[in-house]
Amino acid sequence: MTVTIREVARRAGVAVSTASRALSGGGPVGEATAERVHAAATALGYEPNRWAASLRGGATKRIAMIVPDLRNPFFADLVKGAQARAREFGYMLFVADTDDDPREESRMVRTVSDRVDGALLCTPRTDAEHLDVLTGLAPTVLLHRTSDTTAYVISDVADGVAQAVANLTALGHRRIGYVDGPPESWSAALRRQAIAKAGERAGIEITTVAQVAARFDGGVVAGDLAIASGVTAVLAFNDIVAFGLMHRLSDRGIAVPEDISIIGFDDVAEARMSTPALTTVAQPLNLSGRRGVEMLVDLLAGRELSERALVLPAHLVVRETTAVPRPEARR
Structure with a gap:
C-alpha cells in the first residue's frame, strides 16, 4: 500500500x-x-511523487508518444527507435494508443500536454486545422505526417511506390491492382497520389481493387476482389494488409507469386518471416522514431532546428512474393 x-x-x-x-x-x-x-x-x-515534483519544477524529462494502433508492428518499430533515443537523452517515453479514433487522439493529447515536456504524434488521424490546435498545446514533432507549422519526419513514399511499380513492370506486369487504406487516413491519401503518378510514368493504369481497413482482416476482404479484378500483381497499403491478402489467396488456391505477385509497404519484421517472404517497400521506422526524438529534444532545449521537414529514403526490398506473370497473363 x-x-x-x-x-x-x-x-x-x-x-x-x-x-x-x-x-x-x-x-x-x-x-x-x-x-x-x-x-x-x-x-x-x-x-x-517525483512526477509531480518535476512538474512543479517545470520539466518532467518525459515525452509522450501518441500512436493509432499498437497491434500494428509499424508503430512498434517506431516506438522502439524513439524509446532507445529518448533513453540516451535521459528522457522517459510514455506511449498511448488511440484505437485509430481521432476523438480519442484529441482527448489524449489534451490530457498529457501539461504532464510531459513534449510529444511525438505518429500518423495523426485528425484534420489539418485541428492538428494545428493540438500541436500548439506542447512542443510537438509529427512522425509520418507533414505540416506547414510543425516539425515532422516522413519517408519518401512517392519514391518507394515508384520503385515498386518499376519492379513490377520490369517483370512484365501490366495489370496491376492497388489495395487502398481507409479513406480517413492521411497516409492513404498520400499513397493514392503516389500510385497514380507512378502508373502514369509507367504508361499503365493501376486499378484500385479495394479500399479496406489497414489491418489483416482488411487484406482478407480484398483477396476475393483482387482475384475478380483479373490483375496479375497487387500493391498493398501496408504489410499487414498484404499478409491478409496472401492468406485469402491461399485459401482460394491462388499461388503467390505464380498467379499473383504482391508487394507490401513498411517492411515490418514479420515481412521476413512470412511464407513466402514478402516483397515490400521499406520505411526506416526505427530511424524515424530516433530522429523524431532528436528534433523534439532540440525544440525543448530552445535550439533552432536545422530542418523542420526531414524526409528519409524508402527503398524496395525484393523477396519471394514477386515474379514474372504467367505467359497467358502477359498476353
Whole structure:
C-alpha cells in the first residue's frame, strides 16, 4: 500500500504543507522539524511523487508518444527507435494508443500536454486545422505526417511506390491492382497520389481493387476482389494488409507469386518471416522514431532546428512474393 505524505505529516506531528516543504526543500523549515519529518518518511517507507515534483519544477524529462494502433508492428518499430533515443537523452517515453479514433487522439493529447515536456504524434488521424490546435498545446514533432507549422519526419513514399511499380513492370506486369487504406487516413491519401503518378510514368493504369481497413482482416476482404479484378500483381497499403491478402489467396488456391505477385509497404519484421517472404517497400521506422526524438529534444532545449521537414529514403526490398506473370497473363 502506498504511503501518503499525509501519513508522514501525522507521524511527525506537523502540517501536511510543512512535511511537503521539508521533503522537497521548497521552503523554510526548522532543522529539528525537518529531521523529524525525514525520520517519519523513512520509518513509513514513503516515496515522493517525483512526477509531480518535476512538474512543479517545470520539466518532467518525459515525452509522450501518441500512436493509432499498437497491434500494428509499424508503430512498434517506431516506438522502439524513439524509446532507445529518448533513453540516451535521459528522457522517459510514455506511449498511448488511440484505437485509430481521432476523438480519442484529441482527448489524449489534451490530457498529457501539461504532464510531459513534449510529444511525438505518429500518423495523426485528425484534420489539418485541428492538428494545428493540438500541436500548439506542447512542443510537438509529427512522425509520418507533414505540416506547414510543425516539425515532422516522413519517408519518401512517392519514391518507394515508384520503385515498386518499376519492379513490377520490369517483370512484365501490366495489370496491376492497388489495395487502398481507409479513406480517413492521411497516409492513404498520400499513397493514392503516389500510385497514380507512378502508373502514369509507367504508361499503365493501376486499378484500385479495394479500399479496406489497414489491418489483416482488411487484406482478407480484398483477396476475393483482387482475384475478380483479373490483375496479375497487387500493391498493398501496408504489410499487414498484404499478409491478409496472401492468406485469402491461399485459401482460394491462388499461388503467390505464380498467379499473383504482391508487394507490401513498411517492411515490418514479420515481412521476413512470412511464407513466402514478402516483397515490400521499406520505411526506416526505427530511424524515424530516433530522429523524431532528436528534433523534439532540440525544440525543448530552445535550439533552432536545422530542418523542420526531414524526409528519409524508402527503398524496395525484393523477396519471394514477386515474379514474372504467367505467359497467358502477359498476353
